[in-house]
Amino acid sequence: MKKFSKEEIDNGRKYCRDKRFTELEVSVGGRNINYFVVPSSVNPDLPNFVFRMTGDPKEGYILGVDEGMSEELRPYALFEEYVEFLEKGIDAKGRVVEAEAEAISLIRDESLKERYVLMRREFFTKMLEENEKHPEKYLFTEADVVEFKKNLSMLDEILGETD
Secondary structure (H helix, E strand, O other): OOOOOHHHHHHHHHHHHHOOOEEEEEEEOOEEEEEEEEOHHHOOOOOOOEEEEEOOHHHOEEEEEEOOOOOOOHHHHHHHHHHHHHHHOOOOOOHHHHHHHHHHHOOOOHHHHHHHHHHHHHHHHHHHHHHHHOHHHHOOOHHHHHHHHHHHHHHHHHHHHHO
């Protein structure tokens, strides 16, 4: 995955603000996370996407969430992305599964948890499919794909427990 420079992050934030994307903050899992609500048209092939521009954590970050994602589920998807990239780090082995498991552990309502896990399972399945079709668009490394597949397995396991 691409690491972004401070300049790229600053320019990305300016772009989001210039486009008048809604800018919000959510408090979840003891973190205050700033993010943009992004039109689904930005990535119509990947429903319920979360995007990030991160590099060195001290140089800031941008997170965005698909406007089509349920407002109830957004905090947890944003939390996962925040923990994965700003706390664990872009190169950390196991970062996706660990961050996702932490996000899921925050959801107390079983119905909401099941909806979140289903949504994330669909997201990772679709993201892997899209990466196969358009690797030039996503720029995932082999290690990233391994991380995503491990996360998908964990999500499948959780769904198996709730059936």
